[in-house]
Amino acid sequence: MQLKSVSKWIVITGTLLIWTVKFIIRPFVHVPAAMKPLVGFSPNLIGSFLLPFGACWFFQRYFKLQTPADLAYTCSFGLLLVIINEYLQLIPVFGRTFDYLDIFSSVAGVFCSHLVFAKLMGSRISQIGQKA
Numbered sequence: 001m002q003l004k005s006v007s008k009w010i011v012i013t014g015t016l017l018i019w020t021v022k023f024i025i026r027p028f029v030h031v032p033a034a035m036k037p038l039v040g041f042s043p044n045l046i047g048s049f050l051l052p053f054g055a056c057w058f059f060q061r062y063f064k065l066q067t068p069a070d071l072a073y074t075c076s077f078g079l080l081l082v083i084i085n086e087y088l089q090l091i092p093v094f095g096r097t098f099d100y101l102d103i104f105s106s107v108a109g110v111f112c113s114h115l116v117f118a119k120l121m122g123s124r125i126s127q128i129g130q131k132a
Contacts, residue, residue, distance in 0.1 A: 003120055004060070007053040014050045018043045041105040044082075048109030051078035052117040068118060075114045082106045 021042050025031070031039050055063040055074045063074045086103050089096035 007056040010053045044102045045105040045109040048106040049113040075110050079110045
């Protein structure tokens with residue numbers, strides 16, 4: 001299966017999972033106090049995990065993602081935007097809340113997605129080499 005197709009399904013599944021947490025679990029499901037932080041930062045973790053997959057699916061013109069250096073650049077750029085977004089939440093006009101745990105979960109999500117995407121890229125490259 002092509003990397004773009006895999007990326008598409010990972011992004012769709014991840015987005016549905018984020019919506020489930022934000023619009024069903026948080027408002028309607030009683031979550032024990034010990035699990036509330038997990039439910040609170042899971043959309044950031046999942047969303048950050050989706051960064052290289054979304055770049056592969058939506059932004060192939062700008063992010064080629066053919067080498068590990070391309071992947072590192074894409075993940076770094078995405079993480080920078082996520083961190084800037086979190087710090088913009090310090091401005092009271094937006095009515096959002098700033099949280100260091102969100103930044104930490106975003107870093108963890110991007111790190112994990114970098115590992116997974118690199119593995120998928122490596123398997124794709126090895127498949128191309130076997131065909132040649």
